[in-house]
Amino acid sequence: MTAVLEVNDLVVRFGTGTEAITPVNGVSLRLQAGETLGLVGESGCGKSTLARAILQLIRPSSGRVRLGEHDLTSLRGSALRSMRTRLQIVFQDPRGSLDPRMDVASLISEPLKVHRLAGRAERTRRAHEIMERVGLDAAYAKRRPSELSGGQQQRVGIARALITNPAVVICDEPVSALDVSIQAQVINLIADLQADGDVAFLFIAHDLAVVRRLSHRVAVMYLGRVVEAGPSEEIFGRPAHPYTQGLVASIVRASLDARHRLMEARRLAPGDLPSLLDPPSGCTYHTRCPYAVDVCREEVPVLDGVACHRWRELRDTTETTTPIQETERG
Ligand code: SF4
Numbered sequence: 001m002t003a004v005l006e007v008n009d010l011v012v013r014f015g016t017g018t019e020a021i022t023p024v025n026g027v028s029l030r031l032q033a034g035e036t037l038g039l040v041g042e043s044g045c046g047k048s049t050l051a052r053a054i055l056q057l058i059r060p061s062s063g064r065v066r067l068g069e070h071d072l073t074s075l076r077g078s079a080l081r082s083m084r085t086r087l088q089i090v091f092q093d094p095r096g097s098l099d100p101r102m103d104v105a106s107l108i109s110e111p112l113k114v115h116r117l118a119g120r121a122e123r124t125r126r127a128h129e130i131m132e133r134v135g136l137d138a139a140y141a142k143r144r145p146s147e148l149s150g151g152q153q154q155r156v157g158i159a160r161a162l163i164t165n166p167a168v169v170i171c172d173e174p175v176s177a178l179d180v181s182i183q184a185q186v187i188n189l190i191a192d193l194q195a196d197g198d199v200a201f202l203f204i205a206h207d208l209a210v211v212r213r214l215s216h217r218v219a220v221m222y223l224g225r226v227v228e229a230g231p232s233e234e235i236f237g238r239p240a241h242p243y244t245q246g247l248v249a250s251i252v253r254a255s256l257d258a259r260h261r262l263m264e265a266r267r268l269a270p271g272d273l274p275s276l277l278d279p280p281s282g283c284t285y286h287t288r289c290p291y292a293v294d295v296c297r298e299e300v301p302v303l304d305g306v307a308c309h310r311w312r313e314l315r316d317t318t319e320t321t322t323p324i325q326e327t328e329r330g
Helices: 047-054 077-083 104-114 120-133 150-162 180-196 208-214 232-237 242-252 258-268 294-298 311-319 323-329
Strands: 005-014 021-031 036-040 062-067 087-090 168-172 200-204 217-222 225-231
Touching: 005 047, 021 036, 021 047, 021 200, 021 225, 036 047, 036 208, 047 168, 047 200, 087 150, 104 120, 104 150, 120 150, 150 180, 180 200, 180 208, 200 208, 208 232, 208 242, 217 232, 217 242, 225 232, 225 242, 232 242
Parallel strands: 036 200, 036 217, 087 168, 168 200
Antiparallel strands: 005 021, 005 062, 217 225
């Protein structure tokens, strides 16, 4: 099946010499029409930099981003701008991403104006149409962002992203700035939009429960690299990489209280993310991995579904001891 978005060996490097950091280090992803790919990992693992590099808001140092037939990394100027109608983003902070002087209808239809896709009457008609689709009453059309709740502001952000009929929408932590009570509404809206059409979503979040709910497939990032990728049910039901096991442990033991869940996650992913200025050699997770051996410190593991020298060897033993399996056994 043809990918609507294809990211090949993408690298983003900032600075030079000893000051150089590589927040995205050889990432490859594929997204089919109508599919949602969840992208997870700790804060600072490179998720948001990857999103901006895919959008070409940050120019990658090397690698390719293909949107349909177009190689975005080779496009410049108006050719690249016109591609942005097909590749949109929903930001984490809805309020900060909306011009406070504009009303809701103008904010939603602005991409049509910027890209000269419709005249005034058509823009207004499309704005009202998409407001209905995202659950915003027409009475809000003339309101300013400050007159909206956080959830309504994010609905405006989502409507803006959808109005150009994009092939792909990148959602960068779209609910993490919202109150918990409002998060569920926005998640339900995204689920409805998924079911509606063939827009593909790259859904970036650190809340694994949300990613689990919305994603068909999941990619796990650690220190600029994808360390595990696969169907959502496999990643959450049978995580293979020790880092993924640590992440998943924090959500699967719902029967534990918050303190014990954190302790369990820490047991499987202890310590903090190392600095990108001085990343560990070999498998960059070796400084936190309870299963690290000599080869882990010396050789970078190749991503073959799982980027770990020992995952097959560990699979049988961890299967009987991970929280995931304990939960499944009830
Ligand atoms: Fe742990 Fe080694 Fe696997 Fe890295 S390669 S995750 S250090 S066992």
